[in-house]
Amino acid sequence: MSRKNAFYAQSGGVTAVINASACAVIETARKYPKKIGKVYAGRNGIIGALREDLIDTSKETRSAIRGLLTTPSGAFGSCRHKLKSLEENRAEYERLIEVFKAHNIGYFFYNGGGDSADTCLKVSELSKTMGYPLQAIHIPKTIDNDLPHTDNCPGFGSVAKYVAISTKEAAMDVKSMCETSTKVFILEVMGRHAGWIAAAAGLAQENKKDAPHIILFPEITFDKKNFLKKVAATVKLNGHCVIVASEGTRYADGTFLADSGTRDAFGHAQLGGLAPTLAQMIKADLGYKFHWAVADYLQRAARHIASKTDVDQAYSVGEMAVEFALKGKNSVMPSIVRGNTKRYKWSIGEVSLNRVANKEKMLPRSFISKDGYGITKRAVEYLQPLIEGEAYPNYRKGLPRYVELKNIGVQKKLRSNFKL
Amino acid sequence: MSRKNAFYAQSGGVTAVINASACAVIETARKYPKKIGKVYAGRNGIIGALREDLIDTSKETRSAIRGLLTTPSGAFGSCRHKLKSLEENRAEYERLIEVFKAHNIGYFFYNGGGDSADTCLKVSELSKTMGYPLQAIHIPKTIDNDLPHTDNCPGFGSVAKYVAISTKEAAMDVKSMCETSTKVFILEVMGRHAGWIAAAAGLAQENKKDAPHIILFPEITFDKKNFLKKVAATVKLNGHCVIVASEGTRYADGTFLADSGTRDAFGHAQLGGLAPTLAQMIKADLGYKFHWAVADYLQRAARHIASKTDVDQAYSVGEMAVEFALKGKNSVMPSIVRGNTKRYKWSIGEVSLNRVANKEKMLPRSFISKDGYGITKRAVEYLQPLIEGEAYPNYRKGLPRYVELKNIGVQKKLRSNFKL
Numbered sequence: 017m018s019r020k021n022a023f024y025a026q027s028g029g030v031t032a033v034i035n036a037s038a039c040a041v042i043e044t045a046r047k048y049p050k051k052i053g054k055v056y057a058g059r060n061g062i063i064g065a066l067r068e069d070l071i072d073t074s075k076e077t078r079s080a081i082r083g084l085l086t087t088p089s090g091a092f093g094s095c096r097h098k099l100k101s102l103e104e105n106r107a108e109y110e111r112l113i114e115v116f117k118a119h120n121i122g123y124f125f126y127n128g129g130g131d132s133a134d135t136c137l138k139v140s141e142l143s144k145t146m147g148y149p150l151q152a153i154h155i156p157k158t159i160d161n162d163l164p165h166t167d168n169c170p171g172f173g174s175v176a177k178y179v180a181i182s183t184k185e186a187a188m189d190v191k192s193m194c195e196t197s198t199k200v201f202i203l204e205v206m207g208r209h210a211g212w213i214a215a216a217a218g219l220a221q222e223n224k225k226d227a228p229h230i231i232l233f234p235e236i237t238f239d240k241k242n243f244l245k246k247v248a249a250t251v252k253l254n255g256h257c258v259i260v261a262s263e264g265t266r267y268a269d270g271t272f273l274a275d276s277g278t279r280d281a282f283g284h285a286q287l288g289g290l291a292p293t294l295a296q297m298i299k300a301d302l303g304y305k306f307h308w309a310v311a312d313y314l315q316r317a318a319r320h321i322a323s324k325t326d327v328d329q330a331y332s333v334g335e336m337a338v339e340f341a342l343k344g345k346n347s348v349m350p351s352i353v354r355g356n357t358k359r360y361k362w363s364i365g366e367v368s369l370n371r372v373a374n375k376e377k378m379l380p381r382s383f384i385s386k387d388g389y390g391i392t393k394r395a396v397e398y399l400q401p402l403i404e405g406e407a408y409p410n411y412r413k414g415l416p417r418y419v420e421l422k423n424i425g426v427q428k429k430l431r432s433n434f435k436l
Numbered sequence: 437m438s439r440k441n442a443f444y445a446q447s448g449g450v451t452a453v454i455n456a457s458a459c460a461v462i463e464t465a466r467k468y469p470k471k472i473g474k475v476y477a478g479r480n481g482i483i484g485a486l487r488e489d490l491i492d493t494s495k496e497t498r499s500a501i502r503g504l505l506t507t508p509s510g511a512f513g514s515c516r517h518k519l520k521s522l523e524e525n526r527a528e529y530e531r532l533i534e535v536f537k538a539h540n541i542g543y544f545f546y547n548g549g550g551d552s553a554d555t556c557l558k559v560s561e562l563s564k565t566m567g568y569p570l571q572a573i574h575i576p577k578t579i580d581n582d583l584p585h586t587d588n589c590p591g592f593g594s595v596a597k598y599v600a601i602s603t604k605e606a607a608m609d610v611k612s613m614c615e616t617s618t619k620v621f622i623l624e625v626m627g628r629h630a631g632w633i634a635a636a637a638g639l640a641q642e643n644k645k646d647a648p649h650i651i652l653f654p655e656i657t658f659d660k661k662n663f664l665k666k667v668a669a670t671v672k673l674n675g676h677c678v679i680v681a682s683e684g685t686r687y688a689d690g691t692f693l694a695d696s697g698t699r700d701a702f703g704h705a706q707l708g709g710l711a712p713t714l715a716q717m718i719k720a721d722l723g724y725k726f727h728w729a730v731a732d733y734l735q736r737a738a739r740h741i742a743s744k745t746d747v748d749q750a751y752s753v754g755e756m757a758v759e760f761a762l763k764g765k766n767s768v769m770p771s772i773v774r775g776n777t778k779r780y781k782w783s784i785g786e787v788s789l790n791r792v793a794n795k796e797k798m799l800p801r802s803f804i805s806k807d808g809y810g811i812t813k814r815a816v817e818y819l820q821p822l823i824e825g826e827a828y829p830n831y832r833k834g835l836p837r838y839v840e841l842k843n844i845g846v847q848k849k850l851r852s853n854f855k856l
Binding site for chain 1 (some may be wrong): 611
């Protein structure tokens, strides 16, 4: 095998641990200097390849690369740029291969969700027909936990941990003051299509009367009347009610509650978000004092409280991606495989990309309680190990010491610019 | 000195470290069994005393009390119940003294902000005229950091740390994706009257181009045109703009942006909150893709990332409150005194309550940058030591092990019920 360079890119929404996968790819590649030349990273993801805007990771020190293990966000930049089908946009695929060829890139590591798995597969296929074979390995990443054929996705465990802890902490706050103050607290979490993140909030519940008292999932049609009845009953029973709502909560007709079409006095669509919409609903019908929080990016960037399990798995999929490449594998993804033991164990498996691409894994109905407002024992058994362990970053002056790479560019070799 | 019982109550909004003060009061009192009998806590704060609903903390194990050191919220319940002036509601004050007398309470420890300092003072004064002298010691607590005559307030340092870390993490997320995705991110934080919490976000800025790029303070009149100009210039320069906005941000006429009077299609007041209001403003004028987060209770309950300095200080003011009482002091508050050394040092001082009650300490103008959108070096020097150090709770199954006390009630001795 002649020595080839590698290309690594981050795709889609970043996570608290995607850089741990980057760390693993670079550290592992550096162990095989006879087989892998340089690891180039795409500046801002795949558009860095399209623009021939590559970052030379060999310019980064060993300790900077190690620092990625405890640094959230995307160290090289990520992007939301979905390559369309081969028929629709063959030029983009051909450009990628042209750039890879120009920089002697033989390995393509693409770190993302379902869309990027699909891109990865297509690039690999087209490279063959174009006579410049590439080994394309997909590295799973998504806070949404919706990739199929892997027990879970790196990135999810840390969001799950953040959401479970935040729910627990805020609920204790509400409980201790509900006698004279806030009765209803709503936390809005991510998850437009699948309720995995909202479900994780259920881990905060140690006893039956504990928060969260109501979880709203995208998988369960929102029934306003029933919901308000449940809120009222919970406040009556406990003195307060804590609600965790997935941003994807929707009515029977499919419209999101957050986009409920209300307009302000100027005719602008109300950008209220789901949490204030629910709060308004409760106030109007039941009159309770409320508070609400929207975690938004805080939840997926919260490296300070990342799950150790998640960090370890993010590293392992990056490491195995390189090992797979060196074994000559192509169009595959390292997956996380759960052992059959009672005590949680996991290992890295291998999945062919044509099984993964463009499929979504929804939260099973068996994970949601009968009334639709909570999670089941099965869900707890699945979710709990994923938030296990803490993996604290180092601190200086009270703040985490996150690394910022130099991100030095690679000299361009192609004369043409590519218009995105 | 005959042996008397002590009464401890938590007042107002709870914090990540108010229970550390409770821990200190109980642990310190237990060291002096010949001088202090039992420590009774008010269930739900001062209304527990008014209702004669006392909790017997002697029923809690040593390890449960120790657990308070790492448990957020108010372990005995807190309340928003401000005692009015003596003239307006003498009956409430008299009731308190009646209850204290019935339970042989000679020490009154009141853990709260400015209002509770005032209550504490009045109870002490009235007790003298009623012939049942009480030693009333106020223990400072407020995330708002607005108590005078103390360098800072326990509870603030941990919110400050949470806000600085969250700003840093979310900003890294935004920065890594801004090429193709979100350009503007807004984090709404607490602080209706004073901008201390918003200012703390400024600690996230290590280099000039770092986030937060704009901080909105209640102390600085909001100027929409100027603000939008600054947002546009920041996006032009950095590709993105991170804004941290205090909920108390207001227009020149004093109205809060969050209560801007817009109505939805049904004529309901829009409960947008400040962050979505700003987002809407930016979208309408500049068209940038945005995201926003509202931290709400998450910020003041985030014991998982509390400042060690804050925890230590919260403990010390509780400890010293008991020591002050044993020295025969009355109507005082332990304060935090900053040393004059270059390296941060602090000690506990003593302030008379008539100097503290009903005064607010605003963020000095010298802490806010000239353009009104950032903090100065002086502010950093003041704020940074307050977020120093981590004081992690223990974890089990991926979640912090926060304690829940038994909170066993004390048998009532008075025949009368008191109507609040």
